[in-house]
Amino acid sequence: MPFNDYEVRGETTAFFIVRRNGDVHEVLIDTEDLPSLIELGRRWCYNPVGGGYAQNTYYSGTINGKExxxxxxxxxxxxxxxxxxxxxxxxxxxxxxRKTNLRACAQKENLQNYRGAFKNNKSGIRGVTLDKEKGKWRALVQVDCKMHHLGYFLDKQEAEKVVTKFRREHMPYSQMDQGEQAI
Structure with missing residues (x-):
């Protein structure tokens, strides 16, 4: 099966993944990588797990009669x-x-760049929880397996500001610029 349809847009190339349900996903790569992808001669697919990735599955042989x-x-x-x-x-x-958007890192560093609060967080803000006994918002951030208690606050937004500031100072992989909600 040939390589996906694509458009060259200067230094960036977009190629398109069409899912069985008709949804189209645009994938960006550096134009310099296009020849090696075309030479590979395979069509890339969309895997919705973990936020959605472009991937390719190929036959690698038979072991004990199983493909x-x-x-x-x-x-x-x-x-x-x-x-x-x-x-x-x-x-x-x-x-x-695109290469400028990719970096190799440890899993704990990658988690710094996680968007939003985790599923079990009731405040909707990563690092901010309600302490029902005190009736205040608690600001907590974990860095390198060490929990940092940043204080209690009457206002949830104040706790969020403290968490955001701490993450910017201590978590270099966290993308919290341009007024984004704390994660």
């Missing part, structure tokens, strides 16, 4: 990341696979 397949994610194909590292999409767009 085996391997899956490679586009960001790993482009940069050939080292074992033991994960890929952080700096702008958090997992379909933006």
């Amino acid at each position: 085996k397949y391997k899956t490679i994610q586009l960001h790993r194909f482009i940069l050939d990341f080292p074992f033991g590292k994960v890929v952080d999409h700096i702008n958090r767009c997992t379909l933006d696979n």
